[in-house]
Amino acid sequence: NAGVTQTPKFRILKIGQSMTLQCTQDMNHNYMYWYRQDPGMGLKLIYYSVGAGITDKGEVPNGYNVSRSTTEDFPLRLELAAPSQTSVYFCASRVPGQGDNSPLHFGNGTRLTVT
Amino acid sequence: GQSLEQPSEVTAVEGAIVQINCTYQTSGFYGLSWYQQHDGGAPTFLSYNGLDGLEETGRFSSFLSRSDSYGYLLLQELQMKDSASYFCAGVMDTGRRALTFGSGTRLQVQP
Numbered sequence: 453n454a455g456v457t458q459t460p461k462f463r464i465l466k467i468g469q470s471m472t473l474q475c476t477q478d479m480n481h482n483y484m485y486w487y488r489q490d491p492g493m494g495l496k497l498i499y500y501s502v503g504a505g506i507t508d509k510g511e512v513p514n515g516y517n518v519s520r521s522t523t524e525d526f527p528l529r530l531e532l533a534a535p536s537q538t539s540v541y542f543c544a545s546r547v548p549g550q551g552d553n554s555p556l557h558f559g560n561g562t563r564l565t566v567t
Numbered sequence: 568g569q570s571l572e573q574p575s576e577v578t579a580v581e582g583a584i585v586q587i588n589c590t591y592q593t594s595g596f597y598g599l600s601w602y603q604q605h606d607g608g609a610p611t612f613l614s615y616n617g618l619d620g621l622e623e624t625g626r627f628s629s630f631l632s633r634s635d636s637y638g639y640l641l642l643q644e645l646q647m648k649d650s651a652s653y654f655c656a657g658v659m660d661t662g663r664r665a666l667t668f669g670s671g672t673r674l675q676v677q678p
Contacts, residue, residue: 485665494654494668542609555612
C-alpha cells in the first residue's frame with residue numbers, strides 16, 4: 453500500500469494564481485483531512501470529509517475549497533493565492549472511530565510558497 | 568475556548584528521561600493523542616489515551632487525567648533520533664470528528 457500520497461511536493465505560486473493540491477489514499481479510509489502547518493507551529497484544520505460527497509469546514513477554511521467525489525481522492529483547491537497561504541499542507545486519513553482512537557495517516561506534505 | 572497547551576521547547580541529554588506536558592480546555596473531549604514530527608517530515612502517530620491512566624509502548628509512555636484536563640508524554644532512554652517535535656492532539660469538538668493539535672514541543676536531545 454502506498455498510504456496517503458500528495459502531489460506536488462513543492463510549488464511556487466504568484467499572488468492571484470490558483471492551483472489544486474492532490475491527495476489520494478489507498479487504505480479505503482472514510483475520513484480525510486487537510487491541515488496546514490506554518491513554520492514552528494502546530495497543524496490547523498482547513499477542511500475535512502467523513503465520506504464521499506460530504507465535506508465540512510475546519511478552523512481556517514477561507515481561501516480554500518474541497519471536493520470528495522470518491523473515497524480515495526480529496527483535492528484541495530486554492531483560488532486567488534495570497535502570501536498568507538504560504539505554508540506546508542498535509543493531507544491525512546483515518547478509519548472512523550469513536551473520538552480519535554484511530555490514528556491519522558499523513559501524506560508527506562506539499563510545500564507551497566506564494567510570492 | 569478549545570485549545571491544547573504544551574511547552575515550546577525541551578532539552579535533554581542522551582539516555583535521560585523527559586516528560587512533555589499537555590493541558591487542554593474543552594467542554595467535550597474523547598481522548599488525547601500524541602504525534603511525532605521530524606524536521607521536514609510528516610507527523611506520525613505515537614500513542615492514544617482514551618481512558619485515564621498510563622499507556623506504555625516501548626520507550627514511550629503517555630498519561631491522561633481527565634479530571635485535571637492534563638496529559639503527558641514520557642520518553643525514556645533518550646536517543647539522538649528522538650530529537651523532533653511532539654504534538655498532543657484531541658477531538659475538541661464532538662461535532663467535528665477531527666483532531667485539534669497543540670502548537671508542539673520541540674525536543675532537542677544532546678550527547
